[in-house]
Amino acid sequence: MPAGASDQPPPLDDDPVDAPMLLTNAPSISPEALERGFGGDADRLRRFVATLQAALPAGTIIVLRGSTVAGTSYETGNAFDAAGPGTSDLDIVVIGDATMELFDNDARLMGGINTLPLSDKEPGIAPALDTARRAAQAIVGRPVSIQAMTTWFLFMRSIVQDQPFAVLSPEA
Secondary structure, eight states: OOTTOOSSOOOTTSOSSOHHHHHTTSOBOOHHHHHHHHTTOHHHHHHHHHHHHTTSOTTOEEEEETHHHHSBOTTTOOBTTTTSTTOSOEEEEEESTTTGGGSOGGGEETTTTEEOOBSSSOGGGSHHHHHHHHHHHHHHTSOEEEEEBOHHHHHHHHHHTTOOEEEOTTTO
């Protein structure tokens, strides 16, 4: 083993890729996802993203995933808003070195590569972020859930579970 090398794997919370560089070429929001999540209103999307950015550490990347992007639920196969207008939630992923720190330790999963979702059911798992989540939810008129995730885990889920995503910031 080379001098200074360790036989221990790197900590799971170290993101082995450069998130901003990797996500620069990721798909941005499609017209269909814009319609589903934001009523086709690009200004509403901008206000939504700005509201979340105000509560997030500088450099955080905001990603939209789930049925808003795919059009159907991964778990049920139901169409977006199948239960009526405003019933499907917006699944937001936040990526950045300091985003995990916003979530309670008990909400961090698998060594900190993912978190439980901050939502109306679990508003206390990231209290510093919940006010912004509720304000963003009011902008779109539907539930919003937020998870912190490493870039590689987002990409792995995208491929393995066929769950597309759209980068909302910093470009939105």
